[in-house]
Amino acid sequence: GNEQYEINRFSEFSRNYREENLKATRFWSIFVPIINTLNELGNLLTLVFGAWGVMVSHLTIGELAALLTYVTLLNKPINRFNGLVNIIQSSGVSAKRIFQILDTKVEVKEKENAINLTSIQGNLKFEEMEFAYHNNQSVIRNFNLDIQPGMSVALVGSSGSGKSTVAKIAARFYDPQKGRVLLDGHDLQDISLSSLRFGEADATRTHIGIVPQETLLLYGTVRENIAYGKLDATDQEIEAAAKAANAHDFIMDFPDGYKSIIGEQGVKLSGGQRQRIAIARVLLKNPQIVILDEATSALDSESEQLIQESIKQLFKGRTSLVIAHRLSTIADVDLIVVLEKGEIVETGTHTELIAQGGRYAYLYELQFVKSGN
Numbered sequence: 001g002n003e004q005y006e007i008n009r010f011s012e013f014s015r016n017y018r019e020e021n022l023k024a025t026r027f028w029s030i031f032v033p034i035i036n037t038l039n040e041l042g043n044l045l046t047l048v049f050g051a052w053g054v055m056v057s058h059l060t061i062g063e064l065a066a067l068l069t070y071v072t073l074l075n076k077p078i079n080r081f082n083g084l085v086n087i088i089q090s091s092g093v094s095a096k097r098i099f100q101i102l103d104t105k106v107e108v109k110e111k112e113n114a115i116n117l118t119s120i121q122g123n124l125k126f127e128e129m130e131f132a133y134h135n136n137q138s139v140i141r142n143f144n145l146d147i148q149p150g151m152s153v154a155l156v157g158s159s160g161s162g163k164s165t166v167a168k169i170a171a172r173f174y175d176p177q178k179g180r181v182l183l184d185g186h187d188l189q190d191i192s193l194s195s196l197r198f199g200e201a202d203a204t205r206t207h208i209g210i211v212p213q214e215t216l217l218l219y220g221t222v223r224e225n226i227a228y229g230k231l232d233a234t235d236q237e238i239e240a241a242a243k244a245a246n247a248h249d250f251i252m253d254f255p256d257g258y259k260s261i262i263g264e265q266g267v268k269l270s271g272g273q274r275q276r277i278a279i280a281r282v283l284l285k286n287p288q289i290v291i292l293d294e295a296t297s298a299l300d301s302e303s304e305q306l307i308q309e310s311i312k313q314l315f316k317g318r319t320s321l322v323i324a325h326r327l328s329t330i331a332d333v334d335l336i337v338v339l340e341k342g343e344i345v346e347t348g349t350h351t352e353l354i355a356q357g358g359r360y361a362y363l364y365e366l367q368f369v370k371s372g373n
């Protein structure tokens, strides 16, 4: 699925980079010897003609020495110019890559007269939605769903059925080709992106928070990574969010606490810890609607428990859309929607769907048997 797609993209990217670098190196491997040869040739010619000049006696030894010194002095700037060309060459390659990244197509555009929603009830509605990635075959079809304010809805279905795609469209990372997504009756495309999902200075105006399937942590401190949800948050606010997300304790175990750097040189986080940081991020932003795309990776039962608790905090009093891989997570949501091949095949509560004995009952049975409890 997605993973393979990203891997392919990355190897393509690396291959291009390698080729550009090779090109630069090839040029360079010809250029350097030529410049060096010319340089040495200059010395040699000066020496030969100088010696001849002294012999036919219109040049003194002193003058020849001076001349040789001048030529040698000239070598230095030439060599420096050499180095400069090298730097320009390789930065040219890097700049090209940087511009390609900057040019990466942004999938959604904000309308010029987009509205800033100040406060919302939290009604999220999908109408006849159809979606395809970049003119490929459609991955979501005939998608209709009305999530009332404060309601919790779970989306389940096999891998590749389109669950994450729905989550991304709901947070407007993509626009559907057909149909609409409405927030309190406003088309998402009419709402400014900053009031929709980006952290605004006034966080009460950011309405949708998403915990993605793969949490992206930035190079920086733990604090910065949580504050990403609300850049001007105070230490107290950040700590409160981390506590609600069950992240405070493991953060305090790090040598520098909230100031610990995340990454290669700093502290490394487990999948469960990353997810709790992501939940803290969203809690800090305090949006009216939350979307949780549960990580697929298996968690040990302790962090599973901690995550369940933090998810409860996340859903409290909010409209929520959860994508659950472990069906135990969603036994008490208001509505379960079963997605297969991009289409809704079943909806109902846990009890209803189990009684119905359809797709959900089958998936539930499957997990029940697999986990053996």
Ligand SMILES: Nc1ncnc2c1ncn2[C@@H]1O[C@H](COP(=O)(O)OP(=O)(O)OP(=O)(O)O)[C@@H](O)[C@H]1O
Residues within 6 Å of the ligand: 001, 002, 005, 133, 139, 157, 158, 159, 160, 161, 162, 163, 164, 165, 166, 213, 296
């Ligand atoms: N960025 C993308 N570009 C092109 N195709 C994509 C992209 N992301 C997902 N797809 C494809 O869209 C379909 C639905 O993918 P999606 O990620 O929504 O599934 P999912 O239900 O979330 O699966 P999982 O349970 O494994 O997370 C898959 O066929 C997938 O290969």
Ligand SMILES: [Mg+2]
Residues within 6 Å of the ligand: 163, 164, 165, 213, 293
């Ligand atoms: Mg997914």
